């Protein structure tokens with residue numbers, strides 16, 4: 001049986017399998033309240049949402065929506081072309097080291113360390129001039145059944161090294177020529193950051209006793225990053241990447257302490273790395289897990305720079321991190337923790353963002369910006385307002401008597417600190433998107449079928465759906481500026497299929513009549529330069545094509561015109577993939593997204609019908625391994641995407 005953390009996550013997540021077998025399964029797609037929902041009294045006035053434009057009738061969505069699809073192909077609207085770029089295994093273009101991809105999975109670990117990693121996720125574009133730039137992207141996890149020639153029939157130190165080399169982050173250079181984007185190889189910028197690349201620690205946990213190991217007695221340098229999920233681009237030109245399901249990589253033995261249990265460590269992890277890399281054996285290296293779960297910052301323009309884990313932003317199963325700027329030019333970093341009943345955070349920098357100097361780039365002068373500031377956890381109250389609760393040592397019971405010796409311990413134990421402060425336990429916060437003008441922040445809550453189960457948190461105002469398998473998008477508006485400690489919130493949309501509704505999902509929020517294409521499990525989220533909100537989905541393979549997801553088809557991407565409330569389907573992906581990551585060229589005429597884990601399945605890779613029964617994307621060749629890849633989307637007339 002292939003070990004697949006996504007499958008395990010889902011089986012844990014599902015909790016009660018009977019939920020999936022009820023005859024009246026499902027959820028509805030609806031916009032709750034629309035614009036009028038913002039016009040309630042907040043902070044003693046009704047003016048908080050005055051910046052939101054009046055409802056419009058002319059849609060900003062200029063493409064013809066497409067149907068749901070269940071075939072092993074990628075579909076975009078009429079008038080658009082999609083092109084595959086940089087699939088798993090392509091050489092990234094390191095000068096003097098460009099190993100060719102081998103169809104049979106026989107590339108070595110050393111080859112893989114110079115090739116695109118597996119399972120592309122968050123990505124951003126960094127312009128290097130007209131029609132040229134860098135794409136920086138995450139590689140979330142590996143499917144070892146696909147990665148090695150004989151899959152997981154045997155296991156070895158080389159396989160562990162290859163898997164570690166297929167994780168992490170890639171920096172590639174790309175260029176548009178004759179209407180086609182291609183990789184520039186070799187490139188002085190091309191770079192792989194893997195689970196064995198040195199990462200520095202910054203912020204209050206750097207050098208902390210809980211971060212020290214035999215290999216790093218100072219507690220200031222970590223070997224690598226892993227399970228990098230979503231990404232953010234900072235106004236100073238760096239890349240932020242979240243370390244998400246890091247706990248699954250460790251074997252923690254039988255005697256877990258309270259801290260280890262709270263962070264989801266288990267006797268046995270999922271990847272068999274500890275058999276050949278004792279760093280992931282928690283009994284031998286009890287502090288190693290504390291060194292993962294951070295937001296990491298990379299300066300892609302400086303290929304010699306050391307990436308840094310920003311501990312001031314708090315430790316979590318971080319999906320990603322996104323930056324807003326206050327009127328005083330301080331950075332506010334929003335992040336969520338994609339785990340059931342965990343939290344949404346924001347960090348407000350102490351200092352203002354500085355401009356570049358004659359000798360230093362903006363990234364270089366802001367190198368310590370994210371090491372000093374205040375971390376908050378969100379509390380969503382039933383009246384539609386909310387509060388940001390500070391994770392400050394010495395405040396709110398965050399003291400030595402309660403297990404927090406100093407600020408370092410507060411950020412390392414951010415979950416325990418948030419428990420104590422009373423943050424709201426959310427339905428798996430995934431991506432966030434920030435409207436810098438309206439001060440609205442959007443967050444996908446992908447699903448949480450354990451919501452309301454016996455012994456689990458009950459539905460609440462922000463997470464109102466019992467056994468929430470379809471997910472929703474929540475939004476809030478900060479009171480005056482992004483560093484506010486209060487906000488107002490409501491839901492943008494609840495995912496689901498009105499024709500295939502599950503009665504058990506009650507109570508349902510209010511609906512409006514907005515036209516909405518059906519989708520499930522929102523995950524990726526991004527605002528384009530026109531203010532259109534792009535929503536990407538990640539329903540798990542084991543749930544798709546049946547029950548309440550029967551009519552929803554493959555994972556997809558949709559565009560939401562917030563002004564009209566309409567959500568229109570723009571793209572459908574191949575079989576059992578997820579669609580993730582969304583970035584644009586500076587002229588908004590090219591969109592880059594990622595297709596992750598086409599052909600993902602909970603079944604054994606030794607299935608004689610694998611991969612053909614599942615996916616051969618993108619090659620379409622029978623017998624070919626499916627490969628995650630970046631997809632470039634252009635309008636045939638060269639116009640702005642979505643307009």
Ligand code: FEO
Pocket residue numbers: 140229230244319338430523
């Ligand atoms: Fe890696 Fe939360 O998706």
Ligand code: CA
Pocket residue numbers: 229230319430431523524538580
């Ligand atoms: Ca995700």
Ligand code: CA
Pocket residue numbers: 430446523538
């Ligand atoms: Ca997801």
